[in-house]
Amino acid sequence: MAKKKESTSETEPKSSAPRANPEPVATKKAAAKPAERVTAVEMGARQREISVSEFFTKNRHLLGFDNPRKALLTCVKEAVDNALDACEEAGILPDVTVRLEVVPNGEPVAPSQASRFRITVTDNGPGIVRQQIPRIFAKLLYGSKFHRLRMSRGQQGIGISAAGMYGQLTTGKPVKIISRIGPKAAAHFFEVQIDTKKNEPLVHENKQIDWEQPRGTQVTLEVEGKYQKGRASVDEWLEQTSIANPHVKLIYQTPEGETKEYPRTYHELPPQPREIKPHPYGIEFGMLLKMLQDTKSHTLSGFLAGDFCRVSPQLAEEICKTAKVSPTAKPRDLKGPVAETLYKTLQETKIMAPPTNCISPIGEKAILSGLYKQIKGEFYTAVSRPPAVYRGNPFIIEAGLAYGNRPQDQNKPQQPAMPKAEGEHEEEDSELARVIRYANRVPLLYQQSACSTFKAVLSTTWKNYGLTQSRGALPGGPLVIFVHMASVWVPFTSESKEAIADYDEIQKEITLALRECGRRLGLFVRRRERAASEYRRRNIFELYIEEVVDACNRLKGGKLPKEKLKEQLQKIANSRTGGAKTDEALGKTGAGPEGLPHSIIVTAEGVEGETELATRVEADQATAAPSAEPDLLGDTLSVGEPVSKKKTAKENRPKNFPKKTTTKADQIALFAGESRAKKKPGGRSTKPAKTVAPRKPK
Amino acid sequence: MTTKTKKTTLVEKKLIGLADIVIQSAERAKDPTFQIPIRALSNVSFNERKGLIEMGSKKQERSFFNVGMAKKFMQTVLVADALSELQRADLTTSLREIYYRTKHTIQDSHENTFDTQDESDPVIEDLEVSLAALREELHVRAENSGSIVGPVVFGDDGDRVDCAKLGKGGYSVPSIVEPEYLEIRRCTADFLLLVEKGTQWNRLSEDKFWRRYNCVLLTGNGQPPRGVRRLARRLHEEHRLPVYVLVDNDPWGYYIYSVIKQGSINLAFESQRMAIPKAKFMGLSSADPEQYELPRNVGIKLNEKDIARAKELMNYQWFQKPAWQAEIKRMLTSGLKYELDALANKDFQYLTKKYLPKKLQERDWLD
Structure with a gap:
């Protein structure tokens, strides 16, 4: 599958080149002097390569930059996706800060009226080695995620560089990157732009700087955009991101100067997805041909068993037999109808479902x-x-x-209980x-x-x-x-x-x-x-x-x-x-x-079911905003011990999380006792204990 | 007031009886339940001998501890309370005032005892039937929406009212016309003409039709209110006045006539005191347009509702006389209805000078 994507994106510009260029010229000439003919040589001279970046400059809507509002969201999305992918792959619980600022163009304007924004996304991820920075951010179709079959947010290696290019197109400003791979390493600051003709990075600035963060990456983009709340807004996207990624701590500074904090409420990283080889059912013929060319195996059966998942050596032999090809044939020699038979056989053979x-x-x-x-x-x-x-x-x-x-x-x-007049109804x-x-x-x-x-x-x-x-x-x-x-x-x-x-x-x-x-x-x-x-x-x-x-x-x-x-x-x-x-x-x-x-x-009266989770979430939210609900949680938090725990948790945040086992029990007991004391002392406090044992699905 | 409160009226006793039902049921740990006669076509019958619609004996139960009825039950008790208050204070009131008197928000909730008057009106009617007390006896009056003019003299609160000397406006018929409230001192008229529409009554009054033909002109502005019906009945009964009804030629006009004659389905129990079985239908008949050469273009096309209602009427027991079946059928065949006002097409005074004189002369009416 991945191959297919690559092939289309590479071949498309080439194939569209002969059509895209000569046509307007030809019609123009035809209009002026209908008799004049253009020779094949002349036409051939006009053919030239179109770079991927040039293609996307003209077709930016394909990547989600159709209008200023959507473009702003796409830029934020690409930067955050990259940050989260990097953190998770490195096994770090992500802390991500997103800052949106209005770039004044003349006199200061309200965020809803502004047309230019600076997006800064900072993570606590593994950082990027210095040599790779320019290419990751200023070369399209460059990345680590494309050539493997593994679950990740980003896939094609287009996203962040396209965002950078969008910024460059609309504001002329380069992408600014700060990255540091560890407390002992130096932080590097880069300003890069993309050479849209060659699809190569242009480095404007490259220096070592002091950075308060021990590790991580910060990307700053300046783009043309429109900030508008509501449906399909940056705010909505970040909120929804936080719902599906409760292991992420997300801080969002809105253009209005407000800081929204989405605390981490789930303290385990999602399990690392493994890379798998393609499954025979999931490939197309063209891709099979390419794989046959690229393989390191010397025999066909070796290729089948080695380059696909769920194909055992025995099964590989069997497939070869059914397709009437020698198992020892060189994969590179397989072409035309033979390869086609092989492809058909692969699709028709019963093969176990891919690993999950x-x-x-x-x-x-x-x-x-x-x-x-x-x-x-x-x-x-x-x-x-x-x-x-x-x-x-x-x-x-x-x-x-x-x-x-x-x-x-x-x-x-309901509290202001007003007697209802005739014709008034509950809404x-x-x-x-x-x-x-x-x-x-x-x-x-x-x-x-x-x-x-x-x-x-x-x-x-x-x-x-x-x-x-x-x-x-x-x-x-x-x-x-x-x-x-x-x-x-x-x-x-x-x-x-x-x-x-x-x-x-x-x-x-x-x-x-x-x-x-x-x-x-x-x-x-x-x-x-x-x-x-x-x-x-x-x-x-x-x-x-x-x-x-x-x-x-x-x-x-x-x-x-x-x-x-x-x-x-x-x-x-x-x-x-x-x-x-x-x-x-x-x-x-x-x-x-x-x-x-x-x-x-x-x-x-309280929370039922997965009470452990609920109380945990509430505790985390309390840490994030202790002043938000002082009357509700004030008493509970002032008990001393949990407060100190929370403080330490906050300070230790960038490092690994402290083991929660004891804290968890404390919190539950505390919340359970406190919130239900009024109604039924003791009656409820036993219940969370029962459900603490995590229930597994069937 | 003190003297009146001492003597408990019969109606008040009946109202207090409701409270007793609640108390006694509670004593015996039973669900308090009222028996309320059903006010619907299914529970009325036409007494051909008397020419009246009579109420059957079917009853519905209204009990307190039934989620569907609890509110109605509570409302019934509240209205009974308000009605007994009226009795004690010897006041009369309107339906709307009872609604306001009994409306309040129930303690500790957002619920009102009544939300609209549509909820309290039927409860009052329920009480009328279940206590066998007339609305007048319950001291509830309707709007004064009738007028009378002609050679008749009333005594109203000690005042002498001579309806022959009240100009063209006449006397406004009070809602309660029981002998205790309204005395008929003298009546020299030969007959009584009850007109559906106020406009046509005005025409007749202005033309002094009553003087020329020595009659009483009465109108109820549409469906005549109880006061008008009761007054017509009293004049008919006490002074032997024949009653003629003049209504529009449409199903609703027919029904108005039938209510005056036989009583209504909803308040069938009152027919005894309201209905005038000998009343005659003077017009407008579906035969009149031809008879009086009314052009087709002053008719109005019957709509679906009219047609449905006309068919309904044809099924009523009291419309079974062949003349009436023919009358309604004729209207349905023509597909048109005519207003009394349409007579003005011929002449402004056509009603006074031609139509009614001819009708009276030819004794052209339906029974």
């Missing part, structure tokens, strides 16, 4: 923690599907849901669900309706799970649907990586994942509704008893033993609404989210 350890899913817990951190809801759940394969490429689908409004938030608007929500899509942990913001994930969401019958849904529309309600596809090769519908193509296998997996999420949501919604309706029933009677008793009393001329009548009526009401049973249905007895694995339920 080349993909690293986010994981249910991490998704939960990300959703819980960023989205205020009542119910969260996450599903990771087992690996599946499309066209020889292994992939994993993960889905998650965040549903509802936090109980605290629900109560807020009903008519909002639709929001779908957030990811491919290899990168949020996809554009072309939602073209995306396989979106189609799967639409085709799921959400009505079965207690939600409303109009025909061919998203389900209604306060719901966020999270879908992630992890694969060595995500099939995008276009070069700018905006939507996932519609393969049946992919669609099926997404649907299955969504259904499982939906099933859990349905259980939750139904449980809650049952409780609410019981509650409403009893509530109605309790409310009305008062009214009826008062009215009866007045009818009887005020001589009624009111309390007695009230008691009698309440007794009847209780016997008719199932007393203790209602309490149970209301969740007052504290039954956990039975049958709902990998879920978090937030109630007014």
Whole structure:
């Protein structure tokens, strides 16, 4: 697959060259003097090579630079993707800072009016060796990720250099890079531009500087752009990135001067994805030819067994036999019809599915923690599907849901209880669900309706799970649907990586994942509704008893033993609404989210389900912004020990994380005891202990 | 006021009875339940002998500890309370005032006892039927929306009202016209003409039609309110006035006539005191356009609702007389309806000078 990409991007400029150039000239001449002819020699003289960079200068929309707003996002995205890929590959928990600044062009303007921005992205990654810096940032199609089949955010080695080139085109400013590979090494500062003709870097500045960071890379781009909040904005992209990457600490300084901090809430790096060899089902004929040429093996059977995954030497022999080629033939000699037969045989032979350890899913817990951190809801759940394969490429689908409004938030608007006048009604929500899509942990913001994930969401019958849904529309309600596809090769519908193509296998997996999420949501919604309706029933009677008793009393001329009548009526009401049973249905007895694995339920009394995760997230958020909710967590944090722990954690951040085992238990005990002390002392504090043991999926 | 509160009226006793139901049920740990006669076509029958619509015996239960009925139950008790307050204070009031009187937000909630008047009106009607008390007896009045003119003299709160000396505006018919409130002192008219529309009543009054033909002109501005119906009934009963009804030629006009004659489905229990089984339908008949040469272009095309309603009427027991079936069928065949006002097409005073004199002379009416 990877080969295919390369071949198209290389051959395309060449093939388009003869067409692109002579045509306008020819028509011009033809218009002037129709009789004059151009000889083949003359035409041949006009043919010349087009450099990749020149091609992309003219076709920048292919890479996501269509308009200033999208271009700004693409630049940030490429820089952050690179930073995260580098950190993860080096085994470092990423700390990334993104700074957006307005570059004043004349007098200072508001960020929403500005047209020029400086983007600075800093990471704590491994750094880049000095010699490679210019080429990584100022040479298109240069990178480490293209030639291997392994899951990563970036793929083609175009992204950051294209962003640099975009900046160069629109502002004329070079890309500035600071990189340091360790505390003992010096930090290097570079200013590079790209020679768009030769696709080679031009180094403007190269010096050693003092840098406060012991290790990492900082990229500064100056580009033309437009900053606008809302859908498909830089803000949204970063927020969604933080949901799917809870192991990343992200600091975002907005052009307005605000600093948003997305704390790290999951303290394990995703497992390192392994590189795999291509699977025979996943290659095309042209690629097979190329592989035959490039292989180091001397025999065909050696080539088949060595250059592909899941092809054993025995199987290789068998394939050769079926294709009627000698197993000892030289791979380089295989051409034409013979090679074609071999290709067909490969496609028809039954070969085991590719190994799946080349993909690293986010994981249910991490998704939960990300959703819980960023989205205020009542119910969260996450599903990771087992690996599946499309066209020889292994992939994993993960889905998650965040549903509802936090109980605290629900109560807020109700507090100013105003009697309603005629014609006034409670406002009903008519909002639709929001779908957030990811491919290899990168949020996809554009072309939602073209995306396989979106189609799967639409085709799921959400009505079965207690939600409303109009025909061919998203389900209604306060719901966020999270879908992630992890694969060595995500099939995008276009070069700018905006939507996932519609393969049946992919669609099926997404649907299955969504259904499982939906099933859990349905259980939750139904449980809650049952409780609410019981509650409403009893509530109605309790409310009305008062009214009826008062009215009866007045009818009887005020001589009624009111309390007695009230008691009698309440007794009847209780016997008719199932007393203790209602309490149970209301969740007052504290039954956990039975049958709902990998879920978090937030109630007014506290958190159920994966409480460990939830409390952890809250603790992390408290560290990030201790002053944000002083009344809520103030008491808890002032207990002394945790505060000191948090401080040390903050100071040690760039190094490895301190072992959490003891801290974790402390925090849970602390939160559990504190938040529930008011209602049922002790009753709840045992519960988190039960769930501390991490539950594995089936 | 003190003297009045001492003596508990019959109606008030009935209202207090509701409170007793609640108290007694509570004593016995039973769900308090009211029995309310059903006010629908399914629970009325046409008594051919009496010529009245009568209410059947079907009842619905309204119990407190039923989620669907709890609110209605509570509302019923509240309205009963408000009505008994009226009794004690000896005041009359309107439906709307009862709605406001009983409306409040229930303690510790955002819920109102009533959200709109549409909720309280049916509760009042429920109480009327279940307590077998007329609205007038409950001291609830409707708007004064009727007028009367002609040789009749009333005593109203001690004032002498001579309807022959009230110009063309006439006397505004009060909502409650029971003998205790309105006394008919003298009536020398030969008949009573009940006109659907105020505009045509004005025409007749302005032309002094009543003087020439010695009749009483009464209007209820559309569907006549209870006061107008009850007054017509009293004049008919106490002074032997024949009653003629003049309405538009459309299904709604027919129904107005039938309500005056036989009583309404909704308030069938009141037919006894309201209906005038001997009332006659003077016009506009579907035969009139031809008879009086009304051009087709002053007709109005029947819409779907009209047609549906006309067919409904044809199925009512009290429209089964062949003349009536023919009347309605004729309208459906022509596909047109005519307003009384359309007579002005011929002449402004056509109604007064030609149409009614001819009708009366030819005794051209339907029973």
